[in-house]
Amino acid sequence: MTTEATSVTQGHRSAVRRIADMLQLLQDSVPIQRRVVRAGDTVYQVGQQFGCLYVVSSGFFKMVNLSGEGREQVVGLHFKGDWLGLDGIATAQYGCDAVAMDTGEVWAIRYDELLQAAIRTPALLTALHEAMSRELTRDHDSMLSLCTLPADARVAGFLRYWADALAQRGLRTDQFTLRMTRAEIGNYLGMTLESVSRALSRMARGDVIRFTEKGRRDIHIPQVEALTSFMRSAAPMSAAALH
Amino acid sequence: MTTEATSVTQGHRSAVRRIADMLQLLQDSVPIQRRVVRAGDTVYQVGQQFGCLYVVSSGFFKMVNLSGEGREQVVGLHFKGDWLGLDGIATAQYGCDAVAMDTGEVWAIRYDELLQAAIRTPALLTALHEAMSRELTRDHDSMLSLCTLPADARVAGFLRYWADALAQRGLRTDQFTLRMTRAEIGNYLGMTLESVSRALSRMARGDVIRFTEKGRRDIHIPQVEALTSFMRSAAPMSAAALH
DNA sequence: CGAAAGATTGAGATATTTCAACTGCGGTGG
DNA sequence: CCACCGCAGTTGAAATATCTCAATCTTTCG
Numbered sequence: 001m002t003t004e005a006t007s008v009t010q011g012h013r014s015a016v017r018r019i020a021d022m023l024q025l026l027q028d029s030v031p032i033q034r035r036v037v038r039a040g041d042t043v044y045q046v047g048q049q050f051g052c053l054y055v056v057s058s059g060f061f062k063m064v065n066l067s068g069e070g071r072e073q074v075v076g077l078h079f080k081g082d083w084l085g086l087d088g089i090a091t092a093q094y095g096c097d098a099v100a101m102d103t104g105e106v107w108a109i110r111y112d113e114l115l116q117a118a119i120r121t122p123a124l125l126t127a128l129h130e131a132m133s134r135e136l137t138r139d140h141d142s143m144l145s146l147c148t149l150p151a152d153a154r155v156a157g158f159l160r161y162w163a164d165a166l167a168q169r170g171l172r173t174d175q176f177t178l179r180m181t182r183a184e185i186g187n188y189l190g191m192t193l194e195s196v197s198r199a200l201s202r203m204a205r206g207d208v209i210r211f212t213e214k215g216r217r218d219i220h221i222p223q224v225e226a227l228t229s230f231m232r233s234a235a236p237m238s239a240a241a242l243h
Numbered sequence: 244m245t246t247e248a249t250s251v252t253q254g255h256r257s258a259v260r261r262i263a264d265m266l267q268l269l270q271d272s273v274p275i276q277r278r279v280v281r282a283g284d285t286v287y288q289v290g291q292q293f294g295c296l297y298v299v300s301s302g303f304f305k306m307v308n309l310s311g312e313g314r315e316q317v318v319g320l321h322f323k324g325d326w327l328g329l330d331g332i333a334t335a336q337y338g339c340d341a342v343a344m345d346t347g348e349v350w351a352i353r354y355d356e357l358l359q360a361a362i363r364t365p366a367l368l369t370a371l372h373e374a375m376s377r378e379l380t381r382d383h384d385s386m387l388s389l390c391t392l393p394a395d396a397r398v399a400g401f402l403r404y405w406a407d408a409l410a411q412r413g414l415r416t417d418q419f420t421l422r423m424t425r426a427e428i429g430n431y432l433g434m435t436l437e438s439v440s441r442a443l444s445r446m447a448r449g450d451v452i453r454f455t456e457k458g459r460r461d462i463h464i465p466q467v468e469a470l471t472s473f474m475r476s477a478a479p480m481s482a483a484a485l486h
Numbered sequence: 487c488g489a490a491a492g493a494t495t496g497a498g499a500t501a502t503t504t505c506a507a508c509t510g511c512g513g514t515g516g
Numbered sequence: 517c518c519a520c521c522g523c524a525g526t527t528g529a530a531a532t533a534t535c536t537c538a539a540t541c542t543t544t545c546g
Contacts, residue, residue, distance in 0.1 A: 065383050071391040075383040087383060089376035095383060119362050132375040133332035139382035140308050140318040140330060140338060146389045147433035148314040182493065190390035192535055197494055216493060435503055440526055459525065
């Protein structure tokens with residue numbers, strides 16, 4: 001138990017370190033254009049000509065995919081140290097809107113200059129590849145949740161994901177403010193805002209989470225394991241898991 | 244109409260070209276270990292130490308993500324020219340099982356050797372980045388389908404995706420064999436095998452698709468636009484699309 | 487303070503799943 | 517050779533998770 005907690009903490013500490021190192025490396029080795037954004041600003045929009053990758057220096061962003069028929073989907077959330085715009089490389093057009101959910105700063109890096117620099121500084125290349133690889137892994141996790149978990153468990157998984165993202169950035173995870181509306185969360189998780197609200201209410205009733213006195217967007221998580229076990233209890237036992 | 248069809252054909256032709264060029268480039272510039280696989284073989288498994296990326300030279304593969312609790316999820320399908328194992332770069336472990344669905348061949352490329360070679364041959368780097376970027380885009384499209392489309396439309400979208408994948412590889416798209424069971428398709432699309440079956444039956448009844456005389460796995464698609472309009476008719480009109 | 491936006495909650499509607507029966511097909515062994 | 521079995525697929529009917537619609541409440545903000 002103690003060792004587990006320690007190792008998790010170290011895992012997070014090293015993530016903090018990795019992100020800090022990467023940001024430092026970028027500053028040192030490649031031309032950067034800083035850009036401050038406020039809640040609601042878009043860093044780039046779908047269809048716009050690709051030219052730069054963006055690294056989140058601070059703040060919090062959502063990636064919104066817009067289908068031809070007007071269906072709108074939040075396909076990703078990004079925090080400090082994440083790269084934005086990676087899905088624009090192949091097509092030379094950004095694949096979604098990158099929207100700031102809060103005040104923050106991104107560093108614009110010209111893709112061509114990045115490639116140049118990467119030849120001189122291989123660590124840059126590693127950082128880029130790791131960022132892409134991590135996003136792929138995260139996407140696959142999202143699909144797993146979307147396809148195999150019922151609504152309640154998806155919401156619980158979302159909170160755990162959020163807490164983990166904060167932990168990896170050295171922030172407190174026992175209490176935090178969701179910077180998304182129920183509608184945005186629901187969109188991200190493939191359910192309605194009402195379902196999100198009900199799931200959160202059920203979790204609060206079971207004392208898996210608590211709402212802080214001010215606002216229903218501040219969430220207190222007594223212990224993360226409770227979230228995990230709530231997820232399990234909400235999830236149906238799969239045939240494979242039975243033996 | 245004619246110009247549209249022409250441009251689409253050109254789009255596919257250039258995709259064929261791109262894939263052929265990439266495979267040629269790999270052969271010329273980086274050490275490759277060929278490996279033949281048969282249906283059911285795994286190229287690598289989740290948790291296994293990462294070392295190689297794999298490029299599909301022929302055949303067809305599914306990527307299966309396995310959650311801790313035994314939930315199993317097909318998170319991707321890959322054809323000739325696709326890269327496998329990209330989600331293993333960041334963690335130094337493969338993130339899922341890569342399972343051959345048919346006889347085929349993959350080219351194993353050591354990641355460290357690839358990076359070396361990429362410095363001498365920047366086109367290699369471009370190819371790798373495009374592959375990752377394309378997979379990200381594809382994942383986002385999947386999420387959009389999973390979250391915003393009803394079951395019938397997801398199945399139609401799946402067929403359209405499959406036909407498009409074949410077209411990009413220069414294969415006929417009016418008729419093809421699904422190499423997946425209803426259960427596998429359902430898993431990939433986040434629904435039960437019965438729902439897949441019903442969706443296909445409805446499409447057949449509406450003459451959007453036809454089953455060839457032998458087996459219900461061979462599918463004939465009279466015209467792709469019918470698939471698209473079936474998708475639209477199955478999808479609810481979103482508020483945003485109304486004005 | 488009042489209006490607008492966000493959130494909660496209930497009740498009925500509905501899409502999808504679940505459970506079950508049945509079909510067709512391919513292999514295998516008596 | 518044919519009976520039999522298992523697997524894949526189809527289809528129906530009942531069960532259920534989630535959505536939709538609507539009322540109410542809270543918070544934010546001009």
